[in-house]
Amino acid sequence: MKNQQDTKEEIERNTKQLRKEADRIRKYAAQTKKDAVQTKGDAEQKDREAKEKVESIARRLLANGMEPNFVAESVDLPKEKVMAIKTSMKSKLSR
Numbered sequence: 001m002k003n004q005q006d007t008k009e010e011i012e013r014n015t016k017q018l019r020k021e022a023d024r025i026r027k028y029a030a031q032t033k034k035d036a037v038q039t040k041g042d043a044e045q046k047d048r049e050a051k052e053k054v055e056s057i058a059r060r061l062l063a064n065g066m067e068p069n070f071v072a073e074s075v076d077l078p079k080e081k082v083m084a085i086k087t088s089m090k091s092k093l094s095r
Helices: 002-063 067-075 079-093
Strands: none
Touching: 002 067, 002 079, 067 079
């Protein structure tokens, strides 16, 4: 009877420990997921900023009279994108 009681208490202690460990793992997983979402957001923000910077440089080069083909090569943008930037610059000037 004593041995059975000891075994039952040991099982309860082990169960309690396993539940605590499971809680820690769930919390860690939730934090990891939150960190991943934050990292993704940071990467997307940096990507947007880099794109804006490249487009700004392209605008300045076009404004200084550089040919669209050379601008496209210089800033590594598709020629179509450079032409769209040039068109938007012309439409803003004609207003």
